[in-house]
Amino acid sequence: xxxxVQKTKRLVVKVGSSLVTNEGKGLDHGAIxxxxxxxxxxxxxxxxxxxxxSGAIAEGMQRLRFDRxxxxxxxxxxxxxxxxxxxxxIYETSFGKHNLRTAQILLTHADLADRERYLNARxxxxxxxxxxxxxxxxxxxxxxxxxxxFGDNDTLGALVANLIEGDALIILTDQKGLYTADPRKDxxxxxxxEARAGDxxxxxxxxxxxxxxxxxxxxxxxxxxxxxxxxxxxxxxxWGREENVLTRLAAGEAIGTQLTAQTAQLTARxxxxxxxxxxxxxxxxDAGAVQKLTAEGKSLLPIGVVAVSGKxxxxxxxxxxxxxxxxxxxxxxxxxxxxxRRIARKASSxxxxxxxxxxxxxxxxxxxxxxx
Numbered sequence: 001x002x003x004x005v006q007k008t009k010r011l012v013v014k015v016g017s018s019l020v021t022n023e024g025k026g027l028d029h030g031a032i033x034x035x036x037x038x039x040x041x042x043x044x045x046x047x048x049x050x051x052x053x054s055g056a057i058a059e060g061m062q063r064l065r066f067d068r069x070x071x072x073x074x075x076x077x078x079x080x081x082x083x084x085x086x087x088x089x090i091y092e093t094s095f096g097k098h099n100l101r102t103a104q105i106l107l108t109h110a111d112l113a114d115r116e117r118y119l120n121a122r123x124x125x126x127x128x129x130x131x132x133x134x135x136x137x138x139x140x141x142x143x144x145x146x147x148x149x150f151g152d153n154d155t156l157g158a159l160v161a162n163l164i165e166g167d168a169l170i171i172l173t174d175q176k177g178l179y180t181a182d183p184r185k186d187x188x189x190x191x192x193x194e195a196r197a198g199d200x201x202x203x204x205x206x207x208x209x210x211x212x213x214x215x216x217x218x219x220x221x222x223x224x225x226x227x228x229x230x231x232x233x234x235x236x237x238x239w240g241r242e243e244n245v246l247t248r249l250a251a252g253e254a255i256g257t258q259l260t261a262q263t264a265q266l267t268a269r270x271x272x273x274x275x276x277x278x279x280x281x282x283x284x285x286d287a288g289a290v291q292k293l294t295a296e297g298k299s300l301l302p303i304g305v306v307a308v309s310g311k312x313x314x315x316x317x318x319x320x321x322x323x324x325x326x327x328x329x330x331x332x333x334x335x336x337x338x339x340x341r342r343i344a345r346k347a348s349s350x351x352x353x354x355x356x357x358x359x360x361x362x363x364x365x366x367x368x369x370x371x372x
Contacts, residue, residue, distance in 0.1 A: 001194055004234040004260060006252035008167035010048045010129075012233075013039070014157035018174045019240040020055030020087070026062045027055065027086055031241065033094045035172075038246035039134060040098035045250060048129045050164065052137045052157040053091070059083030080141030091136045101133045106140035109150055109277050112159060113317075118272050125164050150277065154224040162231040162271050169228045170249065171221050172240030177257030178218060180205050197229035197259035222259075229261035231271050270370040273330045279319045281310025281337050283344075283363070290322045293329055294371060299362040300331065302351065305344040312337045314359065320369075331369035334360040 005011065015035065022028035039049045057076055060083030061069065070076050088104045095102045105125065111117045128135050137160055139150050150156045154171060161169045181189040195202055206219040218237075225235035238245050238256025249255055266274065285293070289304025300320060312318050313336045320329040335343065340363060343351050348361035 001254040001258065002252045003236065003249045003254050004258060005168050005170065005236060005249040008047065008234075008250075010050075010164065010166045011042070011168050011170060012050045012052060012157050012161040012164075012166045013170045013172065013246065014052040014153055015054065015172045015240055016153070016174065017054040017058040019172060020053060021058040021062065023174075027059055027090050029090060029094075032090050033097070035240075035246065036091070036094035036098060036100075038244060040095070040100055041247050042250055043100065043132075043134075047250065050125065050129070050135045050137060050160060050166070051091075052153055052160055053087065054138065054153045056080045056083035056087050056138055057141055059086050077142050084138065084142065087138070088136065095134055101131075103128050103133050103135050105135050105137045106142075107137065107150075107156065107160075108140045108143065112163065112272075113276055113278070115272060118163070122163050125160075129164075152220045154220040155227065155277070158224040158227040158233075158235075159275050161228045161233040162275055165231060166228075166233050169224070169233050169235045170246065171224065171235065171237045172245065173221065173237060174240065175218065175237075176239045177237045178202065178205060178222070182207055192257050193254065194258045194260065197235055197261050198226040202259070225259040227275075229259070229263060230274055231266055232261050232263060234261050235259040266370065269368075273317050273332065273368075274370045274372070276317050276330060279310075279330060280312035280316040281308065281333075282319045282321055283308050283340065284321050284323060284325075285328075286323065290328060293320065293369070297366060299366040300329075300364040300369065301348055301361070302335075302340070302343040302363050303345060303347050305340065305363065308337055308341045308344060310337060318364075320364070327372050329364075329369050329371050331364035334363055334365070 019031060020028060042049050057079045060079030063082050064079060092102050111121055125135055139153060139156055157169050178192040179189040183189040202222045206222045221237050228235050236249060236256050236258050242255060245255055283305045284307040285304050286306050289300060292298040293300060312333060314334060316333055317330055318333045319327050321327050339355055342354055346354060352358045
């Protein structure tokens, strides 16, 4: 097996809290300098690299003398504000030794849910890459609330890969990669060297919780790989303290677990819709409508809508579910939630009689929809 990283041009590298902070003992300057040195070598080889780094909250905890991760959102935000200062400083210093500039980018889901802010973030990141700068990206935990959290930086890494049309996502973690079961509990567990991103069997293998320092676990990495694959990006999950892990991957050496994308890149607008972690509302579809959308590639008509939930306006992104509650698609609604409730289960020919006007015969046109 040859690493998919070898032939890539644009990479997103994500490092977790336990690696950055040496299991919560404070920023690991030595490890960060090694990653900076490897990224500098990748840059000299002509690759563009963006770094998604956890560690602000963990560093803030250490500076503020918390002995465990706070549960209060305001304490978490305070830790992030204090810790981000040290995180940005060490990255700037480490990359500066290789004559590389860095830029701090803090994102929330709201930045990517809003179309204009999404495009602004994309333009900024692409401009930084063009100027030879290494973007250091983190979730903006100083202002984020539970409603707009990415949930973990594995997800953020996948969203960034989608945002800038990255070729690969490298998730550096404190584990060697994915096993068929937890090797600490099951001695017969086998290491997974390569698999297809999005394979449902991987989620069963991955298990759950992360460490007391970070919030992610192997499951979040598997789900991030599935999300990155939607835009055609491959994912590698590897041990962050493996010697020269990044340069060896770029040289083609197979390290860790490689999860390959099977789909071509989505168009930018459809990727924006797919990357909504929260949507304004939902419409539940009957079996016939689900068939039309998933198997025939048709638009969604009001007659296929069984129920409407949430409050949304014309132009908002909403989720389409089947009657079992499974999300099957996201798309831009042509009607508000109140109007959708009135025309649900009705033929398109009846819309003008019911509402007194008609925007479009479809609730969601197929060109404004992405299947999940």
